[in-house]
Amino acid sequence: MSIKKFKHINNLAVFQDFDWDAIIRDDKGAIVEFSPINIFYGRNYSGKTTLSRIMRALELGTISDKYEAPEFTVCIKDLSDVTQVNLSAHTKKVRVFNEDFVKENLRFISNADESIVPFAILGGNTALEEEIKNLSNELGLEHEETPTGFYLERKNAREIYRTAKNTHETIIKQLDSKLTQKATSRETGIKYKPERFGDQNYNKTKLDADITLTLTDGFEPITDEAQQTLLILLDEKPNANIVALSRQNFSLVELSTEAELLVTKSLTASGKIEELVRNSILNKWVKEGKTLHEHKLVNCTFCGNKITEERWSALESHFDEESEKLSRGIASLMTKVEAEVSLVSDFLSFDNNAFYSKFHPNLNRLRVGMEHILEQYKESLEQLRLQLGARADDIINVGTFSEPVDFSTRLVKAYDFYEGIRSQSNAYTGKLSGDQASARTSLRLKEVYDFVTTIQYLEEVKNIEILKEKLDEKEADGKTIANKIKDQINLIESKQRLMNDEEKGALKVNEYLNNYFGHDFLTLKAIEEPDSITDGKKIRFEIVRNGNKAHHLSEGECSLIAFCYFMAKLEDIDTKGQKPIIWIDDPISSLDGNHIFFIYSLINSKIVTSQEFEQLFISTHNLDFLKYLKRLPGALNKNQSKYFMTVREGEKSQIKLMPKYLKDYVTEFNYLFHQIYICANADTDDDDQHIVYYNFANNARKFLESFLFYKYPNAVEHDEKLYRFFGDNRQASSMTERINNEYSHLEGIFERSMIPVDVPEMKKVANFVLDRIKEKDLDQFESLLKSIGVQLLEEPEENV
Known part of the structure; x- marks a missing residue:
């Protein structure tokens, strides 16, 4: 039940109308979703922190009111989508490290008079620890595929319930299908025989009502003979008026007398x-x-x-x-x-x-x-x-x-009887339509009655009721197990509260500071103070240097303390053993190379290797840190890890799949070479390529500075290195020097910023650079192309 994707982001900082399904697709066009481990790379201000704030909104159940009408949709496997209006609807444990986390929990960084929010981890009561361990073993692990303990019981109960529910729903659907067919099927449905059954708007709801009527006590369907009589009645058309026959005088009495x-x-x-x-x-x-x-x-x-x-x-x-x-x-x-x-x-x-x-x-x-x-x-x-x-x-x-x-x-009596029939028949013309309507009702009810008998409706309803009773039993079993788990968790937490020890939290932070970063002179101290509200005690954390409260911490020290605090807090009583979804946003700000490696080591050992997470997200702007992240277990397994980029273009940012060269060859050198290659091969009529030309001067200058330094490591002026690199091609060196100077610097030539970018010149310079590298060192050129995912085509041999 992990996070699949940020389906939609709109009106949230630099993200406007971002549509995941439209952009995040592989080379075969398939939509790519998050994996257990997900690495984000992006320049500063490209939107990494904004994404972390979406995740923190899932953690806290609220989002900053500083955003005006933000919209976002987060897809979670097997759960309903989470949006800005139902942030608390999910059941996931989410833990986010970003600048908001630091501001809320380590307020001393921005205000020296503030302290650090304390947290408690389990203390050292051996008997209670053993009891908690036994209770935890009974509870088991809530693993999606292979749960144990009570969670396994719950999974089995859910499967049994699901089977019972499917059986119950299948029987209902089968009966419903029969009823629907009888009501509205074009071949056999009552609806399509209005001339016989009298209702061309007949539907399943009306059939249900008719079935209820035919099953009431005292209902008697018409006989087969009556059915035939009514069918004949339905064929009746209004008759002409029948003229009376002359009354005849009989003379037997007179004849007999005579x-x-x-x-x-x-x-x-x-x-x-x-x-x-x-x-x-x-x-x-x-x-x-x-x-x-x-x-x-x-x-x-x-x-x-x-x-x-x-x-x-x-x-x-x-x-x-x-x-x-x-x-x-x-x-x-x-x-x-x-x-x-x-x-x-x-x-x-x-x-x-x-x-x-x-x-x-x-x-x-x-x-x-x-x-x-x-x-x-x-x-x-x-x-x-x-x-x-x-x-x-x-x-x-x-x-x-x-x-x-x-x-x-x-x-005479026979004549009078006939006259009575004749009068009734003439009068019946006005009642014919009413009797035909009544006949259709009787015929329809007999049809329904025969249908109910044929499909053994009462037996099916009884079977559905029996299955519903069983389903309710299985649901009750599931609730019993759910309550059992809840009670067990409450029992464990109640015993954990007996062992809550805020000082242990401080010691865990110090452990990370000392063991991973060697900062034994900078520690976190738990200070106990009286609580005027509860008349008890309260704990606060304080940064101590050489036994005294520390002031004027450097940015690097603040970063180290903040991240160690976050890592230690993953072991607090609300998180330990919960396997949360973890988002770590750029944790290496203002840190040197050694500290960057130690940050990586801490993430690797305490989160990834120990598998203390359900899903991990790490974002960075630092290529060195990105290089280390590639070493995480499973980082090179495409089923275990995914790589993304946040890319800002103007005022808007997008999430994109990380290009292969950046994922496989993590150096800025490769990136700069790729930008030059794109410029050399870009379509000058494509407006979307404008950003390539706009950034070309800076990219080319930085690439050539790096490339020429290693090629000519002696102390030679940059311009001289260009001339040596391009040799006799003075046009190439002159144009390159001009673009580097005029387009990558505006100082002294401010008017250049008012002139449109000279696209043809840049495209020509890009080709000069590529051709010269190819000419001077084909092996290196081919390697650079491979590093950005381009295969060099073999040139056809010339005819001798």
Whole structure:
């Protein structure tokens, strides 16, 4: 969980709109991030201290109010980004050495009347030390990859919890996916079937509500048969108004009354042929024969004899007007009966399709019942017809009349029932849309109910609840272990407080001063004084020289004391064993070469070699110190160490990757050679190269002074060395001398500062220098090129 990068810095001193991801990339374009060890190099005022102040803001949880609207984002592995508004959100131990640390803790440097803020480290109680050691062993180490003790228990608990959480979330996601699919899938989702389920804005939230409804007590889904009925209803379109059928008058009663009169009517007996009266069949036969022979034939076609007048007279008397009238009456009534049969055959003729489907069942029942009643009614008419036919066949004799059953009342009721259905169907047009909406709701709920049953929703929910209970148990286990660690830390700290010894802090500083720097005459002393506030004691630190309070310390002495104080404070009770993130900003100010080496040795032995850090940042402006830092364990391992530069251009600074030549060949000589090489090969039309030309005179002068001193170490004037170096090329020596004098010094020729830089001349001089070095010593030239990461191309051989 180390710091990965300063993702963004804006409006913070010399940093404006700095974007890490846009700038800090390797030669393959990949973003480079911080390593366990990180080395920064930069000239003074290039922004090194500003970066340390960002880190100190993470340490203290606040940033100086002297900055106006600062913005920065620090990325930390496995934690949320830290910005200027949530400086205390992270859980890292950060310790920063910079000028702010010195001012806050060693105030005597700026004010002789002030003292040094004391700090306590563990004292020398053997029993307590052993107890603390045992407690610390139980607690273990909070190593990211290989923790021990309680931290290992916590890691295992977290892994178990993470597994349980993943399982729980996976089951939830699977169920959620099923619900989402059912709600909004284009192929099977309820949303995309609004014509059936009625909601084109249907979503998972609405599905959840429907599921809750279908699972309530008392909910009953519609049956499959009802489902089919409702589906038919959804296909309904508003019907035209159904016109009423004419109400029909049934005549069975009138026909029956009239038939009874005709069937039971008696005829006068005088003049009747007895034989025919007794035999109705013969009577009918004779009557038909009379009709066939009368006024047509003289002889009987049956026997061939002549029909006499007396026989005609007897037949006329037998078949008199009364009987003929009765026969005609019977025939007429039978015609009425037949007409009634035809009339009722078309009774209540209707088309189901004219009605809404919900009325079809009643219409079908009506149709079946009505057909049965009509058959009965027709049977009653048939009874009348048969009785009339029987009397017509035996017109002479009085018949017996049997009154048929009258079913006309039932037919009237059937008509009224039909009219009720017709009225309801016509009225239903206005209710159709509402019933269809209700039908869609019922169909949707049945769809949801069937879906819940199919996916075994209740079983899945129960399984999720069981997994949640297990997850809560694992979370509780993790909290128990976390509390266990917290309690153990509190116990250790409480016992450490029993051993707090501020004097030990002073002795640790003195140990570093004496062992590493040999300053046994300059020491830090812990002075005990009464505390008027607590009525107890308080400790202050004081610098002592030869037994007396020291005054007028040199800048170098102040630097040594400040850094030794910082190193000793890494062993105070709040830091010891915590493996903090450490930032050391330019600790070698005003120190000579020996002291610079000792600073390096102290960092190496007490921080790096002992691995008492999680992540280390060191910044410097000193190339000698940078050279030493390359010797740190892991410094040359690209996975363990990264090298950066702070580069200021005008009023703005950037963080950049350290160039290879500066990382691999740490001398200013190589750097100056590289600047001359860049000038010689720069594009004169590129505005971004302006700074190269602007600094060229100083860089060339310093390079040539160093280069020519080692080439001509005898006491010869610089100008003479230029002439000797360039030989017969007087143009090269003259132009170089002119640029060195006029562009690297403004004294006496101030007007030069008002004239634009002469780019072509500088580019030409840079090439003069490179060509001459190559000409005089090719091996050295190639070595210098390699030191700045340039491979010399072989020149083609000339044809012989």
